Amino acid sequence: MTVKSLISTLTQQEDLNFLLTNRVPRAALTRFMGWFSKIENPWLADASIGFWKLFSDLDLSEAKQTHFKSLHDCFTRELKPGLRPFDSDPAVVTSPSDGIIGAHGTIVDGELYQIKGAPYSLIDLVADPAVVETHRNGRFMTLRLTSSMYHRFHAPYDMTLEHVSLIHGDTWNVNPIALKRVERLFCKNERAVIRTHLATGEPFTIVPVAAILVASIRLHALDRVLNAQTERPLTYSCATSVRKGEELGWFEHGSTIILLAPGDFEFCDNVQDGARIKAGERLWRRRI
Structure with missing residues (x-):
């Protein structure tokens, strides 16, 4: 052996x-x-x-x-040009990163799941009542990035970044073993809440959740690294427009991205528990 x-x-x-x-x-x-x-x-x-x-x-x-x-x-390596083409279909919202699809489905009155049978509250995750109301009965998806994956994440659609907040927290591992054992794990870890709206008007929220070892998130729109050493202010207004596929930033180690979308978005047929997906591949189909 x-x-x-x-x-x-x-x-x-x-x-x-x-x-x-x-x-x-x-x-x-x-x-x-x-x-x-x-x-x-x-x-x-x-x-x-x-x-x-x-x-x-x-x-x-x-x-x-x-x-x-x-x-x-x-x-935080870059990839060779052309290796992550983003689906050009205007009805498709794509994956912002490489990852493994975890829990996904419908948010029911502000409640979602980290794994089957392990619910948590949206307010505990985002700490923002306005975001909760926006996504109270929307759709959610978790994408887990392993340590070996490509760690940069991109705009899943033409969109405008409106507001970013940093929530200080712990650095639990975010692998499936920990998700089964630590209740409300995503609500305990260091995380950012990135409020956006798509070019077509729908609200869309991206929540990068940091994890053990290098719990830092770099966002180009803020031109800074967000981590446990970040001091106030912890909230930032921005009005940054980006195109589908444009790089938003990176994790400095493996972690998770939670996506919050409108309730009328339909999951694409490639969305399955445990499926590996690459940045630019389709996740949702929006009504046009």
């Missing part, structure tokens, strides 16, 4: 996985990784990436770069 297969076998054991990724000093470990990942040393970067590959299915063949100056540089 190879070292990688042994590690994979061990981490698939739920109790051990949860212990190793959650029963640790999460905030301290996250701060350390934030510092460590930005050390610019080619030898250290290569060694760290090699170690990372032991724990994941990291594939850098799509990366625009062939060498990285730091671990952070690899986390």
Whole structure:
């Protein structure tokens, strides 16, 4: 048995996985990784990436770069041009990122799910009554990004970013094992609430949820990084128009994006629990 297969076998054991990724000093470990990942040393970067590959299915063949100056540089890598074409159908709202489709469905009177049988309240997630009223009986979807995935996220449609708020919180792992064991996990972690409206007028909200190790979110519209060290103000008004596929920012490690859409949006036929999806592929069909 190879070292990688042994590690994979061990981490698939739920109790051990949860212990190793959650029963640790999460905030301290996250701060350390934030510092460590930005050390610019080619030898250290290569060694760290090699170690990372032991724990994941990291594939850098799509990366625009062939060498990285730091671990952070690899986390936030760009892709070669043309690898994520966005569906041009004007009725289609696309995925903003690569990810694994998790819980999705209808929000019922402000309640949605992190996994089947584990409900949470929309107000606890977004802490904004106006957003709750907008999406009280809308649609939702969670997209989980693993550590090895492409970490940049894009506009799912022609849209205008209106308001961003940062909600400080914890840094629990967001893998399925943790989602089964930690109630209201998304409502506990560091997260941003990005209010937008589509070019066709419908409201659409994007909630990037950070996680353990490097819990930072970079948004180009604000030209800043949002994380646990961000001081007030924690709310920002903006009026930034973007086109479908335009880059909005990036996570500095794996995490989750929760999408909130109008109730009359229909899920496309490729939306299935556990399906892997790439940025630009269709998620919803809106009425035209």
